[in-house]
Amino acid sequence: MFTHNFKYSIKILFKNKSLIFWTFAFPIILATFFNMAFSDIEKNEKLDIIDIAIIDNESFRENQIFKETFQELGNNKSKEQLFKIEYTNEEEARKLLESDKISGYLLLEEKPKVIVSKNGINQTILKYVVEEIETNSEMFQSVSERRINEKIQEEILKGKMDLDYNALSQEIIQETMKMLQNQKIQIKDISNPNLSYTMIEFYTLIAMTCLYGGILGMTSINKCLANMSHNGKRISISPVSKTKLILSSVLASYLVQLIGIVLLFLYTIFIIKVDYGNHLPQIILLTLLGSLAGLSLGVVTSTVVKKNENMKTGIILSITMLGCFLSGMMGITMKYIIDKNIPIINKINPANMITDGFYSLYYYGVQNRFYQNIISLILFSAILIGISIISLRRQKYDSI
Amino acid sequence: MKNSIEIKNLTKEYKELKAVDNLSLEVHEGEILGLLGPNGSGKSTTINCILSLLNFTKGSIKILNKEMNPNAYDIKKEIGVVFQEVAVFEELNVYDNIDYFCGLYIKNKKTRKQYIEDALSLVGLENYKKFYPKQLSGGLLRRLNIACGVAHKPKIIFLDEPTVAVDPQSRNNILDGIEKLRENGATIIYTTHYMEEVEIICDRVIILDKGKIIASGTTDELKLLAEIEEKVTVEVIDLGEKYIEEIKQMKHVDQVTYHNNNLLITYKKGKNNLLTLMDYLKLKKIKYNKIYSERPTLNDVFLYLTGKELRD
Numbered sequence: 001m002f003t004h005n006f007k008y009s010i011k012i013l014f015k016n017k018s019l020i021f022w023t024f025a026f027p028i029i030l031a032t033f034f035n036m037a038f039s040d041i042e043k044n045e046k047l048d049i050i051d052i053a054i055i056d057n058e059s060f061r062e063n064q065i066f067k068e069t070f071q072e073l074g075n076n077k078s079k080e081q082l083f084k085i086e087y088t089n090e091e092e093a094r095k096l097l098e099s100d101k102i103s104g105y106l107l108l109e110e111k112p113k114v115i116v117s118k119n120g121i122n123q124t125i126l127k128y129v130v131e132e133i134e135t136n137s138e139m140f141q142s143v144s145e146r147r148i149n150e151k152i153q154e155e156i157l158k159g160k161m162d163l164d165y166n167a168l169s170q171e172i173i174q175e176t177m178k179m180l181q182n183q184k185i186q187i188k189d190i191s192n193p194n195l196s197y198t199m200i201e202f203y204t205l206i207a208m209t210c211l212y213g214g215i216l217g218m219t220s221i222n223k224c225l226a227n228m229s230h231n232g233k234r235i236s237i238s239p240v241s242k243t244k245l246i247l248s249s250v251l252a253s254y255l256v257q258l259i260g261i262v263l264l265f266l267y268t269i270f271i272i273k274v275d276y277g278n279h280l281p282q283i284i285l286l287t288l289l290g291s292l293a294g295l296s297l298g299v300v301t302s303t304v305v306k307k308n309e310n311m312k313t314g315i316i317l318s319i320t321m322l323g324c325f326l327s328g329m330m331g332i333t334m335k336y337i338i339d340k341n342i343p344i345i346n347k348i349n350p351a352n353m354i355t356d357g358f359y360s361l362y363y364y365g366v367q368n369r370f371y372q373n374i375i376s377l378i379l380f381s382a383i384l385i386g387i388s389i390i391s392l393r394r395q396k397y398d399s400i
Numbered sequence: 401m402k403n404s405i406e407i408k409n410l411t412k413e414y415k416e417l418k419a420v421d422n423l424s425l426e427v428h429e430g431e432i433l434g435l436l437g438p439n440g441s442g443k444s445t446t447i448n449c450i451l452s453l454l455n456f457t458k459g460s461i462k463i464l465n466k467e468m469n470p471n472a473y474d475i476k477k478e479i480g481v482v483f484q485e486v487a488v489f490e491e492l493n494v495y496d497n498i499d500y501f502c503g504l505y506i507k508n509k510k511t512r513k514q515y516i517e518d519a520l521s522l523v524g525l526e527n528y529k530k531f532y533p534k535q536l537s538g539g540l541l542r543r544l545n546i547a548c549g550v551a552h553k554p555k556i557i558f559l560d561e562p563t564v565a566v567d568p569q570s571r572n573n574i575l576d577g578i579e580k581l582r583e584n585g586a587t588i589i590y591t592t593h594y595m596e597e598v599e600i601i602c603d604r605v606i607i608l609d610k611g612k613i614i615a616s617g618t619t620d621e622l623k624l625l626a627e628i629e630e631k632v633t634v635e636v637i638d639l640g641e642k643y644i645e646e647i648k649q650m651k652h653v654d655q656v657t658y659h660n661n662n663l664l665i666t667y668k669k670g671k672n673n674l675l676t677l678m679d680y681l682k683l684k685k686i687k688y689n690k691i692y693s694e695r696p697t698l699n700d701v702f703l704y705l706t707g708k709e710l711r712d
Contacts, residue, residue, distance in 0.1 A: 001503070004500075004503040004504070005504070008500045011491070011492065012492065016491055230483060230486065231487045231488070233453060233487060234548070234549070237451050237453065237476060237479060237481055238476060238501070239476040239504070240473075398414075399454070
């Protein structure tokens with residue numbers, strides 16, 4: 001019965017013209033429009049080297065990781081140059097910022113502080129670079145300390161009592177630095193010559209396609225609910241368990257949705273030449289989970305909202321469009337505004353989880369921020385599916 | 401006589417309203433039971449309760465001697481339902497629609513294929529296999545609706561107003577199909593407010609009003625309840641009050657009404673009432689266009705019992 005319902009659910013979904021339009025055609029049409037609208041802007045607005053200042057105080061000079069990393073990112077002979085850095089004092093830096101000559105400046109005291117006067121892509125990049133270096137720095141410090149302690153204990157156990165602690169520490173610090181080279185490379189990825197802030201539009205487009213899966217999920221569930229459709233009544237009196245019916249229907253929707261996303265990827269990669277970077281497994285993982293989140297949104301809307309199908313479709317479309325808008329679909333500034341002022345909105349916004357996942361993957365590689373988005377999507381889906389299961393347990397209705 | 405369905409004291413309340421009120425009934429194996437009643441009388445609610453689609457306030461429902469509940473899959477296997485709303489998928493053609501619903505009951509593909517052919521033949525849709533629902537007329541769509549509900553050859557079939565808004569040809573086809581289902585041994589619960597259909601196909605009839613059984617029995621038994629032997633209708637123009645009064649005084653006459661040039665006379669008993677009336681009209685030189693006599697219908701029974709028409 002599972003296969004039977006699965007097979008026919010796919011057939012029904014594929015023959016539903018409006019669903020096919022929203023799932024397959026609409027994202028491709030939108031991608032084409034995005035490409036037409038942004039390709040010229042893109043040509044003219046390749047990301048420039050960012051002017052920043054660093055307060056050249058004692059803390060900065062003593063912090064080897066910060067110092068070396070910024071030296072490298074500010075090296076004008078390097079192809080990977082990201083920043084043009086002015087090493088100065090705080091007063092001067094403030095003046096430069098006020099006169100818009102720099103995007104922001106770094107003040108390293110006990111903790112690094114990024115001072116900016118407005119929001120934008122340059123400011124965000126500076127902020128995230130500093131965050132990444134800070135993370136690496138902390139990691140470096142803790143790994144070094146641990147390794148030094150281990151080494152000392154090891155040497156003492158061997159019976160060596162005349163240890164040169166300075167030499168030992170230097171040796172271990174050098175080794176640890178080498179170990180953390182990979183981390184540095186990920187920061188360098190930021191200077192990817194293809195860096196494009198209009199990419200965010202395509203990320204939100206994928207997010208939108210993932211969330212449109214909600215309509216597929218809702219349609220599939222409605223088909224099985226006696227209080228939602230005449231077919232649901234007929235299916236509900238059949239000798240097939242609700243769990244089997246719903247699982248097979250949801251799985252069919254998921255498959256159809258994934259086909260839609262694959263088509264969008266193929267179209268954007270091969271026809272309009274969008275570069276999604278080179279983290280394919282992570283992209284697939286993010287897309288699978290994004291689609292699951294979309295599907296869960298549809299399933300929970302179908303089971304919890306006691307309205308007709310049109311109303312439910314409206315709810316899903318509204319949530320999707322609003323979510324995409326807040327995560328930067330109609331302009332990247334919105335994402336920055338929300339991230340800065342009401343971050344909770346984007347933390348619970350599934351469209352932003354997907355968009356930000358792609359964004360962090362593209363700009364920073366496989367880092368914590370990417371995994372945070374992955375975990376958020378899993379949690380989002382799990383909560384919605386949990387609510388749906390509780391709601392679906394009810395087998396009889398008070399009215400039909 | 402074995403019972404296929406036993407309902408005891410079924411009550412379904414919606415806040416203040418009792419949609420089904422302490423209803424008890426038995427459906428015998430192999431019979432066609434007509435559930436008759438006007439809109440809102442509780443027919444569909446009763447069926448939805450029997451099918452475990454609706455919660456009910458109190459009572460018990462046994463089907464094939466087992467307590468019915470949403471997880472009683474062994475009972476559900478033996479049930480087929482044709483709801484009054486057409487329940488088919490617009491995206492699937494006739495054959496696939498029947499295959500989909502039949503497949504929820506019959507796993508074996510070969511058996512299912514045969515069952516689908518039988519269902520198509522039962523409702524006369526053999527030539528429409530590849531048609532999509534929107535390509536079918538209302539009558540054909542109703543037939544598809546029936547085929548989807550009975551293709552798995554259930555022992556118990558609920559037909560909830562299957563002939564609403566269909567053309568006479570499809571209606572006859574549907575009624576023939578129901579007869580065939582009964583011949584094949586199915587027990588049928590047939591709800592409608594078309595009393596003529598009930599008179600044709602039902603072995604027993606239950607009349608519901610406001611969620612209560614107000615009468616039950618064979619159609620002949622029910623007609624006796626109306627205490628009417630005969631109804632005579634005469635199409636006559638400008639009949640004077642004097643004549644109406646004289647007709648009222650005639651033997652066996654119960655009631656006389658004259659409305660829109662139609663004279664309706666009901667007789668409680670007696671024979672040759674029509675001839676007596678015709679003799680009177682001839683004697684009085686009253687010209688008439690049409691005159692005919694009818695036996696009382698279930699509608700008369702309903703009218704007698706509730707004071708309102710079945711289709712109110």
